[in-house]
Amino acid sequence: VCASAVLSSKPVSSYSDYFCTAALYYDGTAIDVAATLALTGVVFTFRDTSWEEGSFEVLRKAVNTAEHTSTSYETIIQMDGDLKGCVNKFSSISHIDREAGAKPGLEWYYKVRTKIATVGALDFVSTTHYFKAPWLGVLEGVVTAGASTSPVPYVRVCADFSLPNGTLVSERNEDDLLNLALHMRAEHTADISKTAAQDTYVVTDGDPSPTGGSSIVRRGEFLRVELAQWSSIDQIEICTVSGDVIPDAYVQDYDSGDTGNHGLACEFDLALTYKESSHSCFSYNCRGTHLKTFHGKYVTVAMPSHEDVEAKITEIMALGTRTNCRYSEVTDSDGRYEMSVRETSGLLAVKTQMLVGAYKEETFRPSKITLVDSSQDPHKILLVLRKNAQGSGGPGVLYPLSKADFDESGDVSRDEFQSHVETIAGFPINGHAIISDELWKEMDIDNNGNLDDAEYATVSRHMRDEKLVVDVLVVYTVIHAKYLSAFTSSSKHASCERFVLMRQKSAVLPANTTAWNALVRHSKEVDIVAKSQEPCDKTSRAVGNIVQLQKCGSPEEIHPLKMRIHGTYIAYAGHPKTSTNVLAFPLSENEYVATYQDGVQYCQMVKFSIYRDSDGMCHAVADSARYIPGMCDVKSSDYATRWDASYYKIPLADTDTSPGYGMAGLTFRSADAVDTNGDAKFVNILPILGFGPDGSLSLKQASALSEEEHFQQFRNEASLMAKEQQHDVVHIFDKSGTSKNDSADEESLGHLFSSGAKVEVSKIDVRHRGVTEKDFTDDTAVTIRGAILFPTHRTAGSTKCGLDRATIQVTEIDGEGEPEEYTTDESGWFDIAVTRGKSFTINASFPGHSLCFTGHSVEDAADVTSCHGKPHVVTLRRIEDGNYVFFTDVTEANIDLGLYQGQCDRLYSGARFKVTPLNGCHPSQYVTSEQIDGWMTNLKG
Structure with a gap:
């Protein structure tokens, strides 16, 4: 064999320079000799390089160990006949060395002798192939849903050999990313x-x-x-x-x-x-x-x-x-897995143990939902009475004691005074006055539980002079927050609206003012008033027309309110002006214009943008300044069209003493995260909306509005949002267990295969060159059982007859991908394993047939004769145990029966026919030719 090279970077004339730069010479011996252990024994492969072979022999010699000593090779396999052609590959099927792999760790030398058919010719013997028997076995099984036989697909099965101390043979992987x-x-x-x-x-x-x-x-x-x-x-x-x-x-x-x-x-x-x-x-x-x-x-x-x-x-x-999942496989659509296990360390005996576990995790897609918005009416109004140090000297009404002494006892009880406050504030029905114990003690000087003439007169005067005011807290209906997190709020108003979220055990709201006071009193760890009065606005100073604002997810979370504008053309050193307006600049996102109206002479403007850097910090950057004589434009679009066209350009001031004008600071508001307060294990959340430091009502005189009109004033633009995501599902397997010996007791075994996944581990006995079965039951999976049945008036009253080989499509709601498809058995039944807690739609179909969903029991489906007005799809939400779904096939079809006289067209009369369903779902039915003739007559008529 001659190896040459063709280099694309070289001209064709140079190809001969690289001709036959390397070569191999085959002399007729077998090459590529390899031995592999299978369950049946050691099998061989090699390539023949001889043209004249007559047969082959496999030679074996033990590697000298304490168990085996050998000085010469012996023939263990003889293969008569030659291979057609040259360099053909031989793979043994029936020629197996059953002894060499009997124990793991046995070591052998193999050679292949090529015997030449020519008399007197020497045989060829290949080079030596070293072989060490690995530990070999097969692990297989099926995963089913609980006690049913429904298969669970796509379950990860992990396995590894166990040392006597219960740890894995393989080394644990490092936790470095x-x-x-x-x-x-x-x-x-x-x-x-x-x-x-x-x-x-x-x-x-x-x-x-x-x-x-x-x-x-x-x-x-x-x-x-x-x-x-x-x-x-x-x-x-x-x-x-x-x-x-x-x-x-x-x-x-x-x-x-x-x-x-x-x-x-x-x-x-x-x-x-x-x-x-x-x-x-x-x-x-x-x-x-x-x-x-x-x-x-x-x-x-x-x-x-x-x-x-x-x-x-x-x-x-x-x-x-x-992970440490050394041997691994995923169950197929039938819930089955088969895992080949091969281990070459030489540490394992013929009989040993393995640690085996099954794992499956599922998650739900998160979604952003609005919990409270301007379309919702408040549930109740809390009127929190508090002292106001500023007070007011304006006119007001000094209410006599008789206005609050409802029982005409001559003094005013705490309940009566609370009702009095609710009436003056304009909420005698839906309002609840909240008076702290500390404040009541200051009002009730003699501490007898009532306000006498003098005490009431002092309190009434403080109300008139606004030294006592009420902070308004808007209460919305309780939210079930089991699957909610990452609460945020936003407001379109300049007023400071802030949500306070209280976790509570019960979803029932207090029924009266006394109960509301008790709720607030017992929630001292949540100071509702203090939290509702926290300022919403934040102000940051600029350096060189750049303001570092705060960490943000996106620039859209920042809402600029006011800019402090400095520069010698607009103010003198140390006394910047506060903008009169901030408008969005519509040519690009997150760009704004701050304007200052200098009387009626000039409109002075600074344009700035908000961006987010790679560290997640939001910044405001001013980039240019303008002015025009006269009044500022009102529409945002005017600023976009006139900024470069007709506004006068002015220098952008970096400091108080720089010419022109620029950004000295920015006041802004953000879509703030909202913390939940109270015991985290409570899933009921009470949303309460406060209005910041300026969100108080005066009690100097009663409101002239009706309660309904007053109520509408507190329908606001504040929104409360949250991320909704159902909890992850990590499947539990073999919950009941087969025996104590099957399950590892140590908690640490749960994370042997992965530090991030809890895998319940079973210890099983395995044997070299054996097949071991290990089945799992998925106790998190539940079954949907059902059938496509025929109406009983067509099945001799039997409810056991159904549509064979129909398609059942199961689609996960909000899931990804195509529906999973299943097929009904010969009786029309199906059995499907799905994950507990998820939601699904189920549809049945069969070409040319009319099918519809008819209920959750056999009786529901048995008497249906028409699908008119009935749904074809059924939805099961947050599925649990005991799910039955039944469809009915109302399709009509004809079977032509007749007994003809030989090859004639005439029919015999008096014939009797026996009709039997192939699956035996109902008894045989008998019909006569006269009955059939009557049906045909009726059909024709």
């Missing part, structure tokens, strides 16, 4: 032609810049990277040429092909996104409500199917750790 996708295989949309055309290998080459190339992903397409092993993934980074398109990122435990089910969705994190001159890199956090990382073997980057855009992907990085 690695780029698990580096140099791994990537494919494009499960299509080999697209994979080749788009050079997908560049997305895992470690270079995020576009100089190394990129792979284009369009609407509905994806890139999938197969990792080396089952891994724990903390974060995914995707780099693209342009930062305008943000793809989605997923982690999946199995290759889902082109079904669209890409697995667990990682959440885009704007705070970790960064941009370079040539590319942008987006970060995604792979965690759920409780899961700290996602586990899987495939990372998918997909373009949303609803967006007609494309992205040029330059790099995909999966940051995480490798």
Whole structure:
């Protein structure tokens, strides 16, 4: 064999220079000799290089050990006959060395003798092949849903050998974060032609810049990277040429092909996104409500199917750790797995033990929901009485004691005074006055529980002089917050509206003023009034026309309110002016104009923008200044059209003493995070809205408005939002257990395969060259059982007859990808395993048949004769145990029966026919030719 070289960089005339630069000579001996252990024994492969072979022999000699000593080779296999041609590969099927692999760790030397058919010719003997028998076995089983026989697909099964101390034979992987996708295989949309055309290998080459190339992903397409092993993934980074398109990122435990089910969705994190001159890199956090990382073997980057855009992907990085799942397999659609186990350390005996566990995790996509907005009416109004040191000397009403002494006892009780406050404030029905014990003691000087004439006169005077006012707190209905987190609020008003969230055990609200006072009194760890009065506005000073604001998720979270404008053209040193207005600049996002109206002479303006840096900090930057004689424009659009066209340019001042005018500081408000207060285990949250330091009502005189009109004044623009996400589902397997010996007792065994995944581990006995079965029951999965039945009036009253081989489609609500499909058995029944707590839609179909959902019991489906007005799809929400779904097939069809007289067209009369269903679901039925003739007559008539 002669090896030559053709160099594309060299001319054709130079090819002869590299002709036969290397060569191999075959003399007729067998080459590429290899021995492999199978369950049946050692099998061999080799290539024949002789033209004149007559037969072959496999020679074996033991490696000298304490157990075996040998000085010469012996023939263990003889294979008569030759191989056609030359350099053909021989793979033994029936020729097996059963003895060599009887024990793991046995060591042998093998050679292949080529016997030449020519008389007197010497045989050829190959070079020596060294072989050491590994420990070999097969682990197989099935995963079913609980006590049913319904298979559970896509369950990860991990296994490894156990040392006597209960630990794994293999070393534990380090917890350092690695780029698990580096140099791994990537494919494009499960299509080999697209994979080749788009050079997908560049997305895992470690270079995020576009100089190394990129792979284009369009609407509905994806890139999938197969990792080396089952891994724990903390974060995914995707780099693209342009930062305008943000793809989605997923982690999946199995290759889902082109079904669209890409697995667990990682959440885009704007705070970790960064941009370079040539590319942008987006970060995604792979965690759920409780899961700290996602586990899987495939990372998918997909373009949303609803967006007609494309992205040029330059790099995909999966940051995480490798698990200790040394032997691993995923169950197929039938819930079965088969795992080949091979171990070469030589430490294992023929009989040993393995640690085995099953794992499956599922998450739900988070969504942003609005809990409170301007469309909702308040539930109650709390009127919190407090002292006001400022007071007011304006006119007011001094109410006599008789106005509050409802029982005409001559003094005013605490309950009576609270009702009096509610009436003056304008909320005698839906309002509840809250008076703290400390304040009541100051009012009730003699501490007898009532206000006498003198005490009441003092209190009434303080109310008239606004030394006693009420802070208004708007109470909304209780929110069930089991699946809610990351509460935020925003307001479109300049007033300071702030939510206070109180966790409480009960979802029932207090029924009267006394109960509301008790609730506030017993919630001292939550100072509702103090929290509602916290200022909303924040002010930051500028340095060189740049203001560092605060950490933010995006610039849209910042709402500028006022600018402090300095410069010698607008103010003198140390006395900047406060803008009279701030308007959005409509030519670009997050750009604004602050205006100051200097009497009627000039409108002075500073334009600024808000941006977010790579560290997640938001900044305001002023870039230019303008002025015009006269009054400021009113519309934002005027500023955009006139800024460069007709406004007069002025220098942008950096300091108080610089010419022109610029930004000295900025007052702003943000979409603030809202903390929940109280015991975290309570899932009922009471939202209370306060109005900041200036959100008080005067009690100097009663409101002239009706309570309904007054009530409408507190319908506000404040919104309360939250992230809604159902809790992660980590499946529990073998909850009941088979025996104490089957389950490892140590808690630490739960994290042997992965520090981030709790895998319940079982210890099983295994044997070299044996097949071991280990089944699992998934106690988190539940079954949906049902059938497509025929109406009983067509089945002789039997409820056991159903539609065979119909298709049942199960679609997860808010899930990814295509529906899962199942097939009914010969009696029309189906049994499907799904995850507890998820929601699904179920549809039945069969070509040419009319099917509809008819209920949750056999009786519901048995008597239906028409699908008119009945649904074809059923929805099961947050599914639990005991799910039955029944459809009815109301399709009509004819069977032509007749007994003909030989080849004539005439029918015999008096014939009797027996009709029997193949599956025996109902007894045989008998009909006569006269009955059939009557039916046909009726049909014709």
